[in-house]
Every structure is written in structure tokens, then in C-alpha cells.
Amino acid sequence: MSHTARPRQNRPATRQKAVAGLWTRWTRRHGHAPPLDDTGDGPGRPPAGTGLGTRSGAEAAAGAEESALWRMRATVRDEPGSLAALCTALAGLRVDILSLQTHPLADGTVDEFLLRAPGGLDLADLRETVTAAGGSDTWCERADAHDLVDAPTRVLGLATRTAVDASELPLALRQLLGRCTIRSLPVPATAGPREVPVEGVLEDTVMRLRAPEGGVLSIERPYLPFTPTEFARARALVELDARLGPRVPRGQDVLTLPEGADITVRRADTGDLPAAKAMHERCSDRTLGLRYHGPVGDADRYLNHLLSPRHGRTLAAHTAGGRIVALGHLLWDGDETEVALLVEDAWQHRGIGGEFLGRLVTMAAETGCESVYAVTQASNTGMVAAMRGLGLPLDYQIEEGTLVITARLDPAALAARRTHGERIGRE
Secondary structure, three states: OEOEOOOHHHOOHHHHHHOHHHHHHHHOOOOOOOOHHHHOOOOOOOOOOOOOOOOOHHHHHHHOOOEEEEEEEEEEOOOOOHHHHHHHHHHHOOOEEEEEEEEEEOOEEEEEEEEEEEOOOOHHHHHHHHHHOOOEEEEEEEOOHHHHOOHHHHHHHHHHHHHHOHHHHHHHHHHHHOOOEEEEEOOOOOOOOOOOOOOOEEEOOEEEEEOOOOOEEEEEOOOOOOOHHHHHHHHHHHHHHHHHOOOOOOOEEEEEOOOOOEEEEEEEOHHHHHHHHHHHHHOOHHHHHHHHOOOHHHOHHHHHHHHOOOOEEEEEEEOOOOOEEEEEEEEEEOOEEEEEEEEOHHHOOOOHHHHHHHHHHHHHHHOOOOEEEEEEEOOOHHHHHHHHOOOOOEEEEEEOOEEEEEEEOOHHHHHHHOOOOOOOOOO
16 A cells, blocks of 8 residues: 655645645635635625525524524724624624624724624624624634633643644644644745744734744635734744644554454654664565655655654554554645555555554544545555545546545544454455
8 A cells, every 4th residue: 555645845746736726725815805605795695504694484484593603803993882882783683792802903903703693694784784883804704612612721722732742733723723724834945035033923814933843834814814812822832832842642552454463553753763764665666656756765855754743643553573564644734634655565455554544534534624635646546445445525636647536524434433453454
């Protein structure tokens, strides 16, 4: 079983073309207003499931008893009574304010509300009411029960997650800041635009912070400017991560292969670099070529990046003697998530690749990812079969022999599949 993936800056151009459609939704600039397809504030009906929109007949009658949770931001003048006027206006729409956070600015205040709104409330009416009450730059998105937790409790919880596992940092930042694109930029060879001061840089919808491993963390939100409060919270979380250093949870499962041999599966990190390089030496050129899509001699130089918990999670399978025979990677790739596999030739076709892939996509689902993608070659029938074996909806894109398979995740289905310490079947 093999697969192709490498540090972002080394990926072939064919992969960039093949997944161009996947990048579009985040790389396109929107200004400061939310995209129309996020809010329903535009021609036609709002997107399905938003809970806001014009209803008629039986739908309106049913919607009268429904409610929906929403997060709303509005810039309010920093004057006595301005917030009270906005709250009174919301009450007139039968909107309940569950919580409120204020983000002071130099010339006003950004107020962030958690709202419970009637299910039949039209979003355009909500925006018009807020504007008439003195609010501006109004933005809304659907919320869920997790948003009911107050901000200090949420930040402490995210700090705890990050303290346990360094790979949690990008995920914690997304939960802290909402939908955003996070990229790790390498240390520049010379002074240039990627260098940032110790205190970081905040520029409207982009913030740049010193990455714990060196280089720069670039965090971008396509249409909603970051506030100084958000910037301070993100910087504190990154500083905590840097102070704690690289770390991964310790724990392992012993799996019994069909022929009776036992292997141990655990999290791996850069401390496993010598054993991972030794596995490379035992792999055939064909296996390494399918995995890395480049010169076989270059394979070793990707390992330090792939094993770093700063960029994702790695699973290793090793024998009783400690020899690593398989690696599986879950890589945070901007705002997307990639899965990658490499199984030593002598250990292929024993079910290890399928077991790893199931565990990796389960991890992705548990962190809130909606999909994962794998980049491979059309001739790599083993990887294609393993992706199909997940039992999840798959999308395929192919160009010049490079195949990108995207799996849409179903957390419930994946949780039912996951096994610990049990016999695994063949691929």
C-alpha cells in the first residue's frame, strides 16, 4: 500500500490543477461581507438548512414553533445607549440574546452575539433591523450547542487540548477563530515578507504569528476582519504551544494480523525519524515512487516534515522488535486535510493500510473535518481499494495520471468502524 503526499511546497503541479476546484471556495477574496451562499442574503432562496428564509403555508406554520442558533457580529458606535438600542430592536423580532462578547476597536465596538431566533425569521429582515438600530458590517452564521460555552471556558479547553497534543494547534485556532485558512510558512533563507516581529502582525482579515517551530503561521479569514481581541487570544495560544515544545499523546494498540503476527500501532513523531528512514531503505523503488511522486532519492527529506506533530498526526506500525513497517499521515493542508500511507513491501496486502486509513479518517472526523483527500496515481489500485473500503461517498479528479480522491466524512459511520486491538482483515 502506498500513496503520494509531501510538504506543501514540493507538491507537483498536476495535483494543484486536479484540486483547483477544492481551493476555490477559500482562495477567492470576498471583501468584508459574508459570501451570499453562506447567509442567503441575495437572489433566490437561502441555502438549504440555514433555518432563515421566507416560508409560506404549512412551512411557515411549522417554522413558527422552531428556533435556530446563530452567531452574529455587528459594529456598534461606542456611545451610551447604542448597544441598548440594538438589543431592543432584536427583542422586537422575538430574537433571544443568549450571550454577548465585545471587541473594542479604536473607533467603535464589534459586538458578537449568540442568538436564538425564530425558525421562520428572514435574514434580510434581521440585517435591516440591525442596520436601522445603528449596527453596521453585520455578519451571521449558524451556531450549534458548542457555542453555548462561554469564551473563557472555551479558551481554557482549547489550551488543554493543545497542551496534550501539538498537532491540535491548527484545530484549536479554527475553533477559536471560526472558519479560516491556516498555513505554516517555512523560515525564509533571507529577510523578506515572511518575517514577522515577535508580537506578530494583524492586517484586517490576515494575521501572521511566529510559528512554534520557526517560520510563520499565516491565518486568513476571507471576509470577516480579525479583531485585536481575537489576535491576542490566538497569539497567546501559539505562545503556549511554543513554550511546551513538540509532544504527542502516548498510547498504543496491539493488532493481530490474519496470519497470527502481532503489530503495534501508535502515534509517531520526529523521534522516529531513524526508524522511518530505515523503512525507506527496505522499500522498493516502485513503492516509494507511488508514495512520493518524485525521485526516489528525495524520499528521506520529506520525513522530518511528515513526522512533525506541527503539521498533522502520524501513525506508525512496528513489530515486536521495534522495526517500523508502515506509516500513515493525517496532514493539515491549509483549510483541508490530506491522508497518506506507506507500507513496506513485505507487509503489504495484510490489511495494515486499510486499518490505518480507517483510523486516520476517524481522527479527521473527530476534529470536525468534513472531508479528507488522498493524492495517488491512477495505477495505485491498492490505495483506490482502501478508499472505497471506507464505505464513504467519494469524489474523483484525475489529470495526467494523478488521481485525487476526496472522501466526505460521516462521523457516526466511522465511529462504528473503529477497532482497537482486534484482528484486522486483508485489504
